[in-house]
Each structure stands twice: as C-alpha cells, then as structure tokens.
Amino acid sequence: MLSLIEAAGWPIWFLIVTSVAAVALIIERSLALKRSRILPDGLYDELVGVRGTHRVTPELLSRLAASSPLGRVLAAGLKYENAGRLRMKEAMEDTGRAVAHDLEKYLSGLGTIATVAPLMGLFGTVVGMIEIFGAQAPSGTDPQRLAHGISVALYNTALGILIAIPALIAYRHFRARVDAFLVEMEQQALKLAESAPESAPIGPASAPAAAQPGPGLASSAASSAASSAAPAPAATPVLQAGAATEAKKPVRRATRPAAAAEPPARPAPRSEPAPRSASAPRLESAPGSASAPKSEPLA
Numbered sequence: 001m002l003s004l005i006e007a008a009g010w011p012i013w014f015l016i017v018t019s020v021a022a023v024a025l026i027i028e029r030s031l032a033l034k035r036s037r038i039l040p041d042g043l044y045d046e047l048v049g050v051r052g053t054h055r056v057t058p059e060l061l062s063r064l065a066a067s068s069p070l071g072r073v074l075a076a077g078l079k080y081e082n083a084g085r086l087r088m089k090e091a092m093e094d095t096g097r098a099v100a101h102d103l104e105k106y107l108s109g110l111g112t113i114a115t116v117a118p119l120m121g122l123f124g125t126v127v128g129m130i131e132i133f134g135a136q137a138p139s140g141t142d143p144q145r146l147a148h149g150i151s152v153a154l155y156n157t158a159l160g161i162l163i164a165i166p167a168l169i170a171y172r173h174f175r176a177r178v179d180a181f182l183v184e185m186e187q188q189a190l191k192l193a194e195s196a197p198e199s200a201p202i203g204p205a206s207a208p209a210a211a212q213p214g215p216g217l218a219s220s221a222a223s224s225a226a227s228s229a230a231p232a233p234a235a236t237p238v239l240q241a242g243a244a245t246e247a248k249k250p251v252r253r254a255t256r257p258a259a260a261a262e263p264p265a266r267p268a269p270r271s272e273p274a275p276r277s278a279s280a281p282r283l284e285s286a287p288g289s290a291s292a293p294k295s296e297p298l299a
Contacts (some may be wrong), residue, residue, distance in 0.1 A: 007148070008155035009131075011124035015159045018120060020043035022113045022167045025106050029174050033103065036183050039070050044188050047074060048195075056081065069099045070185050077192050092189045096182070103178045107171060121160015128153025283288045 007014055054060070056078055065075040077094035131149030135142045136147065153247040 004155070008159070009124065009127060009148070009152035011120070011127050011152065011156050012159060015117065015124070015281065016158065018113055018117055019159075019163045020109065022170075024164070025110045025113070026170045028111070029106060029170070029239075032105075033174060033177050033181075035094060035181075038068060038103070039184055041067050043070055044074070044191065045174065047192075051078075069103065069181075071098060073185055073189050076191055077189060079194075081196050085196050088193045089189075092193065092261060096189065100178070100182055100183070103181060104175075106179070107174055110167055110174070111171045113223035114164050114171055117167065121157045121163075123275065124156020124160070125153040128156065150177045173260040210220050247295050 005016075048238035051216070061079060063066045066072075073092050073095050077092040080087045081090050087207070092226060128149045128151070131152060132146055133149075167213040
C-alpha cells in the first residue's frame, strides 16, 4: 500500500482524504435514512387510535414529534387541529420543508465529492505528465523518472474515477430515497388533514354570516336576557339570603308610614257632621222664634 502511494506521488493524498470523507458520508446516510427511523410502520394508524380514545395533549405532541420525522410533521398538524384543514396543511407544509432539509443533509457534500474526485485525478494526471516531460533531456531520457511520471498520471486518474463512481451512485440512491420518503409523508399528512373539521369559509359568501352574532355573543345575549327575565338568581344560599333581606326592607318602610298616618285619623271624628247637626236645630228654631212674636199680635 505504501509502495502504491509512493508510486502515485504526492497528489494522491488529496484523493485519499476525499475517499475517506465519501465513505464516512455513505455510512452515515445509510444509517440515518433507514425507513424504520423516518417512516415507522403503523405510526399513523396508532395515532388515529389514540385520537379516538384520548385527548390530544402537549405531552402527546412532544412525544410524537420526537419519535420520527413523520411524527414531527403529524404533530405540527395536530397542534392546529381546531383551526381547520387549511391551517393544518400550512403548518405541516412548513414543518415538511424543515424535515426535507434535514433528510437531505450531507447529500450535497456527497454529490460534490462525486464531481470533484475525477477533477482531482485529472490534476494528478497533469502532474505526472509534467514529470514525464521533465524526464526529457538533451543528453537523453531518464527511464526511471519517465516511469514515475507515467505512474503518477495513471494512478491519480484511476483513483479519482474509483472514488467518483461509488459517490455518485450513493448520491443518486439517497436522493431517490429521500424523495420517496417525502411523497409518502405528504400522503399521510393529507390523510390527517382530511380527518380534521373544515375551516370557516372566507370571502363574500361569509359576509351575511358576519352579521349574525357568534357563539360568544349569542351566549352573552342569552345570559343577559335570562338575567333580565329572572327576578333574582337563587343558585346559592348567599343570594337567597340577600334576596330575603331586600324583601324585608320594603315591608319595614311600609309600616312606618302607616304608623305616622294614625295621628291625622284621630281628628276625623272632630270633623264629623256633629257640628253641622247642632247648627241645624238652630236654623230650625230660628224661624220658629221669629214666627212666634209675629203670631202673638195676631192672637
């Protein structure tokens, strides 16, 4: 191995470093892009079952988001379940873009290696050709130096191609796997959005509905009407005691004027028609007394 590196010359070290990086990226992406880690089997069905039996809580959403990238997308949609389908789709699309960026991590580096490795091999070829032409001298050709230049050119070219082919294959394979994951993830997200209630319509069609009071206004109007129709709430003993004390206050005020009205009723007998009856005989006796003197001379 060392003799091969010596024969390839110093440009081979760049290709060695590139090959190590390519192998590391391929192993890392092979482990990270496993289907069991991205799209666990039965996760959507399990989520539907849990939604039917339990209430969606923040703890449930956090555990779902931490389970897998698919769970992260579904948790983003469930967070806005009560806001309607449109809001759920927007939330899942935003989270899906972030998940796609995470899945495509290091793929650009792998593609760069697949593109740059042949160029680095070509650079080694150029270096070898320079040594070949440097072996030519007026006195003759140095065979050893000529052979070393040829080996440098060929080894670097071969190693550059050898690195680029697997890196390009791995890049294409991982790219196709990521695209397939994203398509299936989108399908499951749409299924979740279809199971949510529809959002309220927005536009001119919703103008007449805006004139009607909403649920909050209707409930407040109903409560105010009920409070005005009912004389007094009797839900608690405190309210009953307050109503009893308020009922007692008008009775006390009514009894006080009745007691104060008794003194004017006492002089009522004084103003009875007794004086009038007393004056009546006087009026009757007055004519009698006046007629008496007149009758005496006649007699």
